[in-house]
Amino acid sequence: MPAIRHASKRKPPPDGFSDIEEDLLIFSNKMKDAQNTPTDNIPKHQAQWPIFQIAHQRSRYVYELYYEKEAISKQLYEWLLKNGYADAMLIAKWKKQGYEKLCCLRCIQTKETNFNSTCICRVPRAQLKEDQEVQCVSCGCRGCASTD
Amino acid sequence: MTYQPSPSALPPLPAGWTEHKAPTGHTYYYNAETKVSTYRRPGVAPFAPVAPVAPAAPAVVPAPASAPVAAPMNPAMSSFVQHQMVPQINLSDPAVANAFMAQYAQTQQPQQGQRGGFGAGGRGGMQSRPRPQPVDKPRSKVAIPGCEPWILVYTKYGRRFVYNPVKNASYWRIPEKLMPAILELDQARIRQKAEGKTTEQEQEQQAQQNEGTTDAEKASSTPATEGQQAEAQHDYDSSEYEEVEVTDDEGAEDGDQDAEGSSRKRQRTEEPTANDAHAEFTEADIAAQLAAMGAEYGDDAEMGEDWEEGDEGLPLSESDARELFKDLLNDFNINPYSPWDKLMEEGKIFDDARYTVLPTTKARKEVWEEWSRAKIQELKERRAKEEKKDPRIPYLAFLQAKATPKLYWPEFRRKYKKEEPMKDPKLSDKDREKYYREHINRLKLPQATLKADLKKLLASVPPSQLNNQTPASHLPPQVLCDIRYISLDPQVRDPFIEAYIQGLGPPPEAGEVAAEAEGEEEKKAREERRKREKVLQERERAVAEEKRRQEKRLQYERARLREKERELVRAMHVGKKGLVSQLAGGTQTQVEGGGDKAESS
Numbered sequence: 001m002p003a004i005r006h007a008s009k010r011k012p013p014p015d016g017f018s019d020i021e022e023d024l025l026i027f028s029n030k031m032k033d034a035q036n037t038p039t040d041n042i043p044k045h046q047a048q049w050p051i052f053q054i055a056h057q058r059s060r061y062v063y064e065l066y067y068e069k070e071a072i073s074k075q076l077y078e079w080l081l082k083n084g085y086a087d088a089m090l091i092a093k094w095k096k097q098g099y100e101k102l103c104c105l106r107c108i109q110t111k112e113t114n115f116n117s118t119c120i121c122r123v124p125r126a127q128l129k130e131d132q133e134v135q136c137v138s139c140g141c142r143g144c145a146s147t148d
Numbered sequence: 149m150t151y152q153p154s155p156s157a158l159p160p161l162p163a164g165w166t167e168h169k170a171p172t173g174h175t176y177y178y179n180a181e182t183k184v185s186t187y188r189r190p191g192v193a194p195f196a197p198v199a200p201v202a203p204a205a206p207a208v209v210p211a212p213a214s215a216p217v218a219a220p221m222n223p224a225m226s227s228f229v230q231h232q233m234v235p236q237i238n239l240s241d242p243a244v245a246n247a248f249m250a251q252y253a254q255t256q257q258p259q260q261g262q263r264g265g266f267g268a269g270g271r272g273g274m275q276s277r278p279r280p281q282p283v284d285k286p287r288s289k290v291a292i293p294g295c296e297p298w299i300l301v302y303t304k305y306g307r308r309f310v311y312n313p314v315k316n317a318s319y320w321r322i323p324e325k326l327m328p329a330i331l332e333l334d335q336a337r338i339r340q341k342a343e344g345k346t347t348e349q350e351q352e353q354q355a356q357q358n359e360g361t362t363d364a365e366k367a368s369s370t371p372a373t374e375g376q377q378a379e380a381q382h383d384y385d386s387s388e389y390e391e392v393e394v395t396d397d398e399g400a401e402d403g404d405q406d407a408e409g410s411s412r413k414r415q416r417t418e419e420p421t422a423n424d425a426h427a428e429f430t431e432a433d434i435a436a437q438l439a440a441m442g443a444e445y446g447d448d449a450e451m452g453e454d455w456e457e458g459d460e461g462l463p464l465s466e467s468d469a470r471e472l473f474k475d476l477l478n479d480f481n482i483n484p485y486s487p488w489d490k491l492m493e494e495g496k497i498f499d500d501a502r503y504t505v506l507p508t509t510k511a512r513k514e515v516w517e518e519w520s521r522a523k524i525q526e527l528k529e530r531r532a533k534e535e536k537k538d539p540r541i542p543y544l545a546f547l548q549a550k551a552t553p554k555l556y557w558p559e560f561r562r563k564y565k566k567e568e569p570m571k572d573p574k575l576s577d578k579d580r581e582k583y584y585r586e587h588i589n590r591l592k593l594p595q596a597t598l599k600a601d602l603k604k605l606l607a608s609v610p611p612s613q614l615n616n617q618t619p620a621s622h623l624p625p626q627v628l629c630d631i632r633y634i635s636l637d638p639q640v641r642d643p644f645i646e647a648y649i650q651g652l653g654p655p656p657e658a659g660e661v662a663a664e665a666e667g668e669e670e671k672k673a674r675e676e677r678r679k680r681e682k683v684l685q686e687r688e689r690a691v692a693e694e695k696r697r698q699e700k701r702l703q704y705e706r707a708r709l710r711e712k713e714r715e716l717v718r719a720m721h722v723g724k725k726g727l728v729s730q731l732a733g734g735t736q737t738q739v740e741g742g743g744d745k746a747e748s749s
Contacts, residue, residue, distance in 0.1 A: 012573030019485045019527075026490065061487045069517075071485060071524040 013083075014075040020065065024085055027058040045137050052104050052139035055087060062086035063094060101148070103141035124148060162191045294329045469505040473512060474519045476502040484523035488513055539574040540583070540629040546570070547587050548634040557581050583631060590635040599644065601632045606648050615655040620646050 034050040062085055066077040081088045093099040093108070102108065107119035121136035124145040128134065135142050161167065164181045178185040289301045289311070297314040310326055311318040322330055464472070480497055497503050506512045546569040551560065561580075564570050570580070590598065605627060606614065613624040620642065627633050636644070 009577060022483070023486050023490065057487070057489065064487075065485065069521050069524055071521075 014073060014079050016072050016076050017079075020072065023061065024058070027054065027061070030054050031058075046140065049140035052106075056090070056103055056139070059086040059090050063091050067095075098146050100146045101144045103136070103144040104139040106138040107136060107141060107144070121145075159189075159191055161189070165190050290333065292326055292329045292333065295326050298326055300330060300333065464505055470515050470518075472502045472505045473515045476500055477516065477519050484520040484527070488516060491516065538625050538629045539572050540579075541625060543569040543572065543575055543580065544583065544587075544629060544631070544634050547584060548638070551584060551587055551591075553588050553591055557584050560584060586631050587634065590631065593635070595636070595640070598632075598635045602636055602641065602644065603648065605630055605632045606645065611653060612656055614649070614652065616649055616652045617655055618649055620649065 031051070031054045034054055037050075039047040062072075062077065062080050065071045066074075072080075080086055081091075087105075090102065090105055093102050093105065099108070103121060107121055110116050110118055113119070119136045119138060119141070120134045121139075121141035121144050123134075123143075124147045125143060126147065133142070161177065164179050165177050166180065168176055168178055168185075170176050174187060176185055176187050177190055179190070284307065285304045286301045287304045289299045292298045292300050292310070297312050299311050299313065300308055301311050301318070302308045307320075309318050309320045310322050310330075476497055480500075482491060482497075491497070503512075506515060546564075546567065550564060550567075555563065561570065561577075569575075609624055609626055613626065618624075623633075623645070633641075
């Protein structure tokens with residue numbers, strides 16, 4: 001296991017981190033809150049929904065800053081990925097056609113489902129029944145098909 | 149919202165009454181037979197006899213100085229006194245109302261503990277509720293046609309009052325002389341609402357129609373409203389006198405139902421609409437309320453000072469709307485790096501009128517995206533232009549201000565860990581410690597040494613950077629980030645440096661400076677060039693040697709080849725002749741040999 005270094009002895013983050021530090025702090029506080037809320041009286045499968053959602057939001061934030069707004073440098077982006085501010089695997093999916101809005105990686109994992117298919121949230125609205133409200137089991141997504 | 153005593157403590161409702169929840173969360177009671185609805189729980193006899201109140205003319209009634217006894221002996225008694233007090237004061241006068249509120253609040257406080265769970269018709273419980281202090285603001289105003297100086301002002305929370313800018317007087321209760329005009333206004337608005345979009349022409353027509361027909365309408369409507377008003381007064385008088393939750397729109401419902409006249413300036417201290425008043429929800433009332441709310445939503449877009457009914461729809465062009473929204477984002481100092489969700493969660497910009505210039509949230513998001521992208525780009529460019537500041541300069545300045553020999557480094561660090569220079573990631577903690585220790589050590593040195601050191605430092609700076617035209621506030625960074633610069637106390641140091649600068653020569657001429665700079669650069673370049681050439685020569689020599697060696701080998705090879713060729717040729721040449729000669733020789737030898745053999749055999 002690598003030695004855990006004190007913050008003052010660590011290498012400073014790349015330039016531009018101070019711009020987004022505040023927002024990342026908000027995200028991490030939200031995440032801590034979500035982790036610490038008791039899950040006594042909610043269904044078991046829903047216990048992790050907020051965690052998935054916040055992780056998604058944060059990854060999306062970093063992704064948009066780098067790929068869409070081009071607001072952060074490559075070094076900073078890589079540093080963020082390395083330090084767990086965003087999910088690199090999820091971002092890798094977003095770059096593929098058809099997966100632009102993917103909610104979480106578990107929803108495209110076909111191997112652990114009953115019918116060896118993706119999650120219901122991946123089904124386009126147009127193919128669902130009229131007014132069918134779906135919310136997926138793994139992360140509470142209400143639909144993340146690219147056509148929606 | 150409102151505190152309700154537990155239902156078990158309440159007396160049962162009389163026959164015919166049913167309990168309901170209003171959309172605002174209040175519980176109200178409705179009698180299906182008499183078609184009366186009320187907030188007050190029926191079945192309890194109302195308290196004190198009601199004294200009539202003059203609505204329009206706010207007469208000054210002497211403030212009840214002695215009436216609510218300052219330190220009541222008997223809580224029941226005091227409450228009785230209060231309930232008796234409430235109706236007898238004319239609260240339409242702001243001064244009186246204020247005095248009353250002060251008194252009332254005073255006597256109210258000590259009681260709260262004592263009368264915890266009494267059930268006087270569900271009224272007592274309201275008193276112990278913590279009073280919210282809603283902040284209401286005037287939002288839009290409408291001139292009242294026919295009563296010229298008077299204007300009708302709508303507040304943020306949908307209530308309204310009349311205001312006379314000439315006399316500088318405002319009343320929550322609408323004076324009777326304005327009543328018909330305001331009724332007219334309301335009716336016009338309801339009609340407008342019903343018709344949907346009305347062009348200005350139509351409105352004008354309406355206005356004319358109103359002129360014509362209002363007499364009849366007035367005749368029919370005024371008695372009803374007067375009746376309501378009387379009722380409202382009655383209820384207000386007998387009911388608990390208390391502030392309203394801001395979400396309660398009852399006050400705005402109709403001018404004749406918010407039952408108070410009070411100064412506009414004192415809105416915060418008194419929010420005296422009759423909360424428990426009899427609310428008669430007739431259809432017309434609801435329609436009027438809806439219309440009022442609708443009108444307010446319309447107002448959001450303009451908010452103009454001289455807003456008038458009729459000029460609602462000045463359509464903004466697409467690009468103007470976008471620019472307006474961008475201005476809004478700029479004005480609120482929105483961080484362009486922040487996500488859109490954060491902007492929506494905070495909701496700071498919702499209250500601004502410019503928020504509504506774009507019709508949909510999608511359009512807003514689009515504009516926000518464009519804006520943030522441009523803004524980030526701009527920030528980047530600005531930052532690139534800014535010179536990079538040495539992180540040591542602020543830290544050393546901080547050291548000079550804060551460092552004392554009394555603190556060891558860990559103590560110092562702990563004490564000031566929240567300070568900006570102590571957190572700067574560009575400077576490592578090790579360096580910080582080094583500078584601190586050095587600085588503390590130097591503080592112990594005699595002044596003369598420090599001065600000499602500073603002089604040495606200043607002398608080391610080239611005259612192009614430090615000369616008699618350098619302002620003392622703009623010393624070169626070379627000086628500023630040296631530990632010797634901060635060792636002296638600024639009170640001693642600054643005059644010293646100034647004197648030193650005075651004694652310096654003028655800055656070298658531009659050309660000279662350039663030459664000097666160039667010379668230095670050139671020297672460097674030349675040196676480098678020489679180095680490069682040297683390397684090149686060496687390489688060339690190596691290459692030449694290699695070439696020579698190769699050539700040698702080539703020649704050698706060629707020579708060998710030629711040799712072989714010659715040998716071959718010789719061999720070829722030797723060929724037949726040789727064979728012949730060989731043969732000849734062979735035969736000779738054979739002969740000889742044969743002869744030999746023969747001889748031998």
